[in-house]
Amino acid sequence: MTFLQKVKNFVRSRSIHVAYVDVGSCNGCDIEVLACLSPRYDIEQYGIFVHNNPREADILLVIGAYTPGWEEKLRGLWEKIPPPKAAIAIGNCPISGCLFARPHTLVDPPVAKHIPIAAQVPGCPPRPTEILSAILSVAPAIFADYEVKTK
Amino acid sequence: MAISLVAYIREFARWEWARKFLAARTAPLVIPPYFRNYPELTGKTCTHHLFCMMACPAPGAIDVIRTPEGWQPRIHIGHCIRCGLCVEACPNGVLSSGRILESMFRDNTRLSFSFKIDVDLDKCMGCGNCAVACPVNKLIDAQMSHGGRASTDDLLLKLSDGKCRVLHVEKCTGCKTCEHHCPNEAISVARLLEAVHAPEEVP
Ligand code: SF4
Ligand code: SF4
Ligand code: SF4
Ligand code: SF4
Numbered sequence: 001m002t003f004l005q006k007v008k009n010f011v012r013s014r015s016i017h018v019a020y021v022d023v024g025s026c027n028g029c030d031i032e033v034l035a036c037l038s039p040r041y042d043i044e045q046y047g048i049f050v051h052n053n054p055r056e057a058d059i060l061l062v063i064g065a066y067t068p069g070w071e072e073k074l075r076g077l078w079e080k081i082p083p084p085k086a087a088i089a090i091g092n093c094p095i096s097g098c099l100f101a102r103p104h105t106l107v108d109p110p111v112a113k114h115i116p117i118a119a120q121v122p123g124c125p126p127r128p129t130e131i132l133s134a135i136l137s138v139a140p141a142i143f144a145d146y147e148v149k150t151k
Numbered sequence: 152m153a154i155s156l157v158a159y160i161r162e163f164a165r166w167e168w169a170r171k172f173l174a175a176r177t178a179p180l181v182i183p184p185y186f187r188n189y190p191e192l193t194g195k196t197c198t199h200h201l202f203c204m205m206a207c208p209a210p211g212a213i214d215v216i217r218t219p220e221g222w223q224p225r226i227h228i229g230h231c232i233r234c235g236l237c238v239e240a241c242p243n244g245v246l247s248s249g250r251i252l253e254s255m256f257r258d259n260t261r262l263s264f265s266f267k268i269d270v271d272l273d274k275c276m277g278c279g280n281c282a283v284a285c286p287v288n289k290l291i292d293a294q295m296s297h298g299g300r301a302s303t304d305d306l307l308l309k310l311s312d313g314k315c316r317v318l319h320v321e322k323c324t325g326c327k328t329c330e331h332h333c334p335n336e337a338i339s340v341a342r343l344l345e346a347v348h349a350p351e352e353v354p
Binding site: 040046092097098102127129130132 | 175176177179180181182186208209210211228229230231232233
């Protein structure tokens with residue numbers, strides 16, 4: 001492994017930028033993502049920063065059961081994120097549609113049909129601890145030695 | 152003044168302090184065992200009453216399957232919202248999650264079920280599918296002809312004057328078979344859950 005790669009690995013492990021997008025949720029999961037920023041969970045001590053700008057992001061947190069309004073937008077948003085990148089589905093909604101997956105509703109889960117999802121955090125809503133652990137375990141798996149792996 | 156300033160700077164110039172300040176991380180908090188989590192099997196025998204499935208508010212979160220050891224509820228992660236209603240609804244304590252079973256036992260509470268059947272007479276076309284499909288009707292009148300016409304009034308659902316009538320709602324078991332067989336979405340069954348304290352008769 002080159003020295004440059006080592007530096008990249010070190011920096012990437014300490015600076016994970018997160019954007020989140022709500023594609024039609026009840027807001028419960030958004031609140032839990034917000035709770036990750038609070039002093040009790042303190043997401044920034046792990047070097048995870050919530051910026052909510054896809055062009056700066058490494059990780060996209062997808063929340064919600066995918067309503068028709070997102071048809072063209074979510075894909076575009078995902079393509080704006082520079083690689084290496086990963087999307088994490090937060091909550092039951094992007095996995096199964098949760099309580100909204102009933103006949104005669106317009107939602108179109110799972111979100112994995114629309115963009116590639118690297119990890120899923122089930123729960124309605126998942127606890128901040130679970131969101132944090134998911135980000136912390138996905139990030140090294142995707143970002144470490146990225147250039148070596150994709151060569 | 153000067154001495155205190157020096158002491159102050161000395162304190163913060165310590166390597167140990169600087170290292171902690173820059174690099175300290177706490178491990179993510181662990182979830183305490185008394186938090187409600189996905190329900191787990193306690194090992195008690197499931198009697199296939201299906202109260203868990205009736206109480207569950209999330210589509211596809213729980214089903215009861217037949218295994219070589221007998222009936223067994225399965226929780227589907229990704230669908231289950233960890234509400235714990237299935238734990239409370241089960242009359243045998245087959246499932247457990249957090250402190251629910253303990254507090255139910257301590258406070259002597261139960262969930263009791265009742266069912267309400269609603270027929271939209273404007274949508275009902277009197278086909279009788281519901282009355283024929285209903286398993287309770289089947290027990291009362293196994294000979295019921297197609298169209299749901301029968302001579303007895305003991306039936307739960309019966310067709311009269313070209314419309315579906317609910318005669319004995321108290322016999323309903325909440326299975327929703329009628330709802331699934333109605334071509335017009337005219338009949339709907341509501342399951343009403345009620346928490347009761349110190350029930351005289353335990354289901
Ligand atoms: S998973 Fe539950 S809490 Fe999260 S957005 Fe969906 S319904 Fe709301
Ligand atoms: S905890 Fe709630 S959502 Fe999960 S299976 Fe039981 S009743 Fe259904
Ligand atoms: S819910 Fe089941 S028992 Fe009740 S009326 Fe419908 S089919 Fe009959
Ligand atoms: S199945 Fe529906 S349309 Fe047919 S009799 Fe029953 S309620 Fe009416």
